[in-house]
Amino acid sequence: xxxxxxxxxxxxxxxxxxxxxxxxxxxxxxxxxxxxxxxxxxxxxxxxxxxxxxxxxxxxxxxxxxxxxxxxxxxxxxxxxxxxxxxxxxxxxxxxxxxxxxxxxxxxxxxxxxxxxxxxxxxxxxxxxxxxxxxxxxxxxxxxxxxxxxxxxxxxxxxxxxxxxxxxxxxxxxxxxxxxxxxxxxxxxxxxxxxxxxxxxxxxxxxxxxxxxxxxxxxxxxxxxxxxxxxxxxxxxxxxxxxxxxxxxxxxxxxxxxxxxxxxxxxxxxxxxxxxxxxxxxxxxxxxxxxxxxxxxxxxxxxxxxxxxxxxxxxxxxxxxxxxxxxxxxxxxxxxxxxxxxxxxxxxxxxxxxxxxxxxxxxxxxxxxxxxxxxxxxxxxxxxxxxxxxxxxxxxxxxxxxxxxxxxxxxxxxxxxxxxxxxxxxxxxxxxxxxxxxxxxxxxxxxxxxxxxxxxxxxxxxxxxxxxxxxxxxxxxxxxxxxxxxxxxxxxxxxxxxxxxxxxxxxxxxxxxxxxxxxxxxxxxxxxxxxxxxxxxxxxxxxxxxxxxxxxxxxxxxxxxxxxxxxxxxxxxxxxxxxxxxxxxxxxxxxxxxxxxxxxxxxxxxxxxxxxxxxxxxxxx
Amino acid sequence: xxxxxxxxxxxxxxxxxxxxxxxxxxxxxxxxxxxxxxxxxxxxxxxxxxxxxxxxxxxxxxxxxxxxxxxxxxxxxxxxxxxxxxxxxxxxxxxxxxxxxxxxxxxxxxxxxxxxxxxxxxxxxxxxxxxxxxxxxxxxxxxxxxxxxxxxxxxxxxxxxxxxxxxxxxxxxxxxxxxxxxxxxxxxxxxxxxxxxxxxxxxxxxxxxxxxxxxxxxxxxxxxxxxxxxxxxxxxxxxxxxxxxxxxxxxxxxxxxxxxxxxxxxxx
Numbered sequence: 054x055x056x057x058x059x060x061x062x063x064x065x066x067x068x069x070x071x072x073x074x075x076x077x078x079x080x081x082x083x084x085x086x087x088x089x090x091x092x093x094x095x096x097x098x099x100x101x102x103x104x105x106x107x108x109x110x111x112x113x114x115x116x117x118x119x120x121x122x123x124x125x126x127x128x129x130x131x132x133x134x135x136x137x138x139x140x141x142x143x144x145x146x147x148x149x150x151x152x153x154x155x156x157x158x159x160x161x162x163x164x165x166x167x168x169x170x171x172x173x174x175x176x177x178x179x180x181x182x183x184x185x186x187x188x189x190x191x192x193x194x195x196x197x198x199x200x201x202x203x204x205x206x207x208x209x210x211x212x213x214x215x216x217x218x219x220x221x222x223x224x225x226x227x228x229x230x231x232x233x234x235x236x237x238x239x240x241x242x243x244x245x246x247x248x249x250x251x252x253x254x255x256x257x258x259x260x261x262x263x264x265x266x267x268x269x270x271x272x273x274x275x276x277x278x279x280x281x282x283x284x285x286x287x288x289x290x291x292x293x294x295x296x297x298x299x300x301x302x303x304x305x306x307x308x309x310x311x312x313x314x315x316x317x318x319x320x321x322x323x324x325x326x327x328x329x330x331x332x333x334x335x336x337x338x339x340x341x342x343x344x345x346x347x348x349x350x351x352x353x354x355x356x357x358x359x360x361x362x363x364x365x366x367x368x369x370x371x372x373x374x375x376x377x378x379x380x381x382x383x384x385x386x387x388x389x390x391x392x393x394x395x396x397x398x399x400x401x402x403x404x405x406x407x408x409x410x411x412x413x414x415x416x417x418x419x420x421x422x423x424x425x426x427x428x429x430x431x432x433x434x435x436x437x438x439x440x441x442x443x444x445x446x447x448x449x450x451x452x453x454x455x456x457x458x459x460x461x462x463x464x465x466x467x468x469x470x471x472x473x474x475x476x477x478x479x480x481x482x483x484x485x486x487x488x489x490x491x492x493x494x495x496x497x498x499x500x501x502x503x504x505x506x507x508x509x510x511x512x513x514x515x516x517x518x519x520x521x522x523x524x525x526x527x528x529x530x531x532x533x534x535x536x537x538x539x540x541x542x543x544x545x546x547x548x549x550x551x552x553x554x555x556x557x558x559x560x561x562x563x564x565x566x567x568x569x570x571x572x573x574x575x576x577x578x579x580x581x582x583x584x585x586x587x588x589x590x591x592x593x594x595x596x597x598x599x600x601x602x603x604x605x606x607x608x609x610x611x612x613x614x615x616x617x618x619x620x621x622x623x624x625x626x627x628x629x630x631x632x633x634x635x636x637x638x639x640x641x642x643x644x645x646x647x648x649x650x651x652x653x654x655x656x657x658x659x660x661x662x663x664x665x666x667x668x669x670x671x672x673x674x
Numbered sequence: 675x676x677x678x679x680x681x682x683x684x685x686x687x688x689x690x691x692x693x694x695x696x697x698x699x700x701x702x703x704x705x706x707x708x709x710x711x712x713x714x715x716x717x718x719x720x721x722x723x724x725x726x727x728x729x730x731x732x733x734x735x736x737x738x739x740x741x742x743x744x745x746x747x748x749x750x751x752x753x754x755x756x757x758x759x760x761x762x763x764x765x766x767x768x769x770x771x772x773x774x775x776x777x778x779x780x781x782x783x784x785x786x787x788x789x790x791x792x793x794x795x796x797x798x799x800x801x802x803x804x805x806x807x808x809x810x811x812x813x814x815x816x817x818x819x820x821x822x823x824x825x826x827x828x829x830x831x832x833x834x835x836x837x838x839x840x841x842x843x844x845x846x847x848x849x850x851x852x853x854x855x856x857x858x859x860x861x862x863x864x865x866x867x868x869x870x871x872x873x874x875x876x877x878x879x880x881x882x883x884x885x886x887x888x889x890x891x892x893x894x895x896x897x898x899x900x901x902x903x904x905x906x907x908x909x910x911x912x913x914x915x916x917x918x919x920x921x922x923x924x925x926x927x928x929x930x931x932x933x934x935x936x937x938x939x940x941x942x
Binding site for chain 1: 687689690693694696697700731757758759760761778779780781782783784786865892894925926928929
């Protein structure tokens with residue numbers, strides 16, 4: 054849960070809100086507190102002035118009882134804790150607490166210290182310095198004290214009692230202490246309110262963000278995750294239905310596109326693999342069957358010659374010879390199918406080949422009222438192909454189109470054009486060797502159906518194998534070894550232990566050492582040794598940037614192919630023509646195109662027609 | 675004294691050596707068999723043969739290695755190759771490496787016998803050549819070699835690339851000399867495709883024996899020598915010029931020419 058992107062986002066936003074609101078609240082409380090205290094201070098000051106003024110007259114008259122009464126009355130006011138008058142030597146003369154009267158206050162006591170800190174006591178003190186906030190006991194509430202000096206004035210020394218001499222400046226001190234309990238409570242209440250506000254603001258923010266993250270990120274990501282799971286389970290037909298217009302929607306669309314491409318590629322590969330094994334099988338079968346067939350054919354034809362005077366036997370023997378010859382033709386077509394492995398390539402123009410092929414079938418087409426439309430790109434560059442084989446492909450496809458249309462007439466359209474496709478993520482390594490020419494391909498471990506590249510790895514004393522993804526740029530490697538991501542690893546050929554590390558070269562993405570191996574006739578392939586680093590480079594393939602292809606489309610208005618047959622049409626021995634076909638035609642075509650590193654796709658709609666799309670790479674690598 | 679045989683058949687399948695033995699023996703040939711090429715080579719020292727039929731796929735030493743060994747020994751005996759893996763490549767490679775014919779398996783008795791017939795004839799001609807060399811005053815022309823600018827496939831067919839982009843193909847005089855009494859020539863139709871090393875024409879003898887001409891190149895036939903169908907004598911009189919078979923547009927001559935022998939090399 055803590056690793057979820059939504060949680061992280063909420064955490065980030067929450068922390069930001071907490072900090073901003075916290076700072077705001079801190080200063081808010083500060084200013085609130087200081088303004089409250091200033092107000093208390095002002096009122097305390099006012100109070101002490103009031104006490105001073107209201108007792109002045111009585112002081113002059115030296116009517117101590119009255120002074121006591123006034124101080125006591127004021128002292129009883131709620132909030133006022135203490136009202137005291139101290140004389141010059143520190144004796145408490147009047148106090149709202151009767152028991153304090155007569156007590157001496159030490160110069161160092163907190164109420165006196167301000168003026169008496171220096172040797173010579175201060176006489177004037179600004180109002181700010183006369184207040185102080187303290188606690189009487191550590192656990193009691195705060196108290197504000199305000200000292201107001203009682204200055205000598207003419208009326209004092211001229212009074213009847215003559216209590217004070219003229220030389221004195223300060224006669225005593227009026228000390229009023231006010232309980233800050235209420236203020237403190239108010240401050241506390243304010244603080245609590247702000248904290249509650251801050252917490253609720255952060256929570257509300259988190260919930261709102263959480264809600265939208267869930268809606269805009271979580272749900273589509275979950276959907277995407279489900280789709281990738283499906284794809285990894287092999288269901289390449291799974292599509293994401295989400296049709297939003299934001300980045301997630303774009304991702305979903307690009308994902309759908311990718312799976313579509315992937316399923317096409319897998320189809321091609323699957324077919325390629327099957328064809329290769331079938332080719333080998335066919336060659337083997339042909340050889341094995343031809344020997345016993347030779348026995349049958351030689352003996353039966355020999356008998357046929359020797360029994361010319363026995364018509365009854367002749368008939369039967371003729372059947373044997375005829376059928377054996379038929380078997381011979383079937384095996385021969387099997388061999389032709391297996392034989393496409395070595396194309397004899399030379400430079401040719403696809404348009405010329407198309408024209409050649411169409412001239413062969415032209416008469417046949419005309420007979421059945423089939424119109425042949427050619428939309429050929431006159432600027433088409435030459436391409437290195439086995440023109441014979443490619444011509445065979447076109448003739449076969451044209452004949453198929455002709456058969457699909459039948460005698461009711463229709464149109465066949467052949468078009469050619471040049472197009473560019475990116476090699477990254479498409480091109481795959483079919484062969485790889487170490488510098489001592491040992492084969493690195495591993496047919497046992499396949500990645501996405503393709504043989505992988507097996508290398509030996511040593512890391513941290515462990516030894517094991519890594520199977521590299523043969524598709525350029527895909528990096529779905531399989532690790533048969535525990536790897537410490539931070540440490541460099543040694544990669545070598547599994548057969549001769551020749552190091553595959555490129556000396557002196559570093560991955561431009563993460564700085565780790567890189568490995569390389571040769572792809573025969575396709576240059577050097579390089580990749581980063583660090584796990585999870587997807588840096589790969591294949592110069593020979595990159596050179597052209599996007600690779601150029603020639604695309605040939607052959608479409609007909611014939612009967613089309615049923616959906617359930619569509620995936621089988623390139624399989625050997627699959628035929629919809631019944632006794633008329635061997636079912637090898639399209640399989641042969643497929644093999645030829647594959648040997649030219651090209652692709653062939655079919656789209657068809659029953660009763661509407663079929664389109665075959667062939668793509669041949671312009672640069673044969 | 676060496677034992678005299680007509681034919682040595684080398685094949686690792688006993689059924690095939692037996693079949694060949696039976697068919698050829700019935701025609702009166704003396705046949706020896708061998709199940710592998712190594713044994714066959716030791717037999718070459720002990721016996722003498724007029725013709726060898728050799729399979730390509732053999733244990734230990736294959737048919738091509740046997741061909742090499744035979745040419746190293748300057749063996750006069752002609753060799754016919756056969757294989758169950760009867761691809762065009764194998765056929766062409768055999769002929770290029772000195773085999774005089776290639777019979778794809780499975781074959782009928784007639785196909786075998788026509789090839790054997792030509793093979794034995796070929797041996798006779800070779801013997802005559804050797805004899806005529808020994809008697810330098812003998813001026814008889816045994817066969818006419820093909821013109822120096824021509825190319826040939828094995829000893830059977832020739833091709834001449836003129837400058838028009840097309841080529842004419844025909845049958846060598848030596849091939850014709852191994853057939854006697856031509857009765858009929860069967861040609862393919864214009865517009866048909868022919869493939870190098872595969873049959874492109876059939877020559878029938880009086881006794882119904884059919885000889886297959888292997889095409890020197892692949893391509894499309896654009897013209898055929900119709901005169902030849904009316905009068906097959908032309909081919910015997912002038913096999914290199916008026917006796918041509920087809921004019922073709924070669925589809926892949928740059929590649930296929932590697933499998934052809936320049937006729938200029940015959941004059942060395």
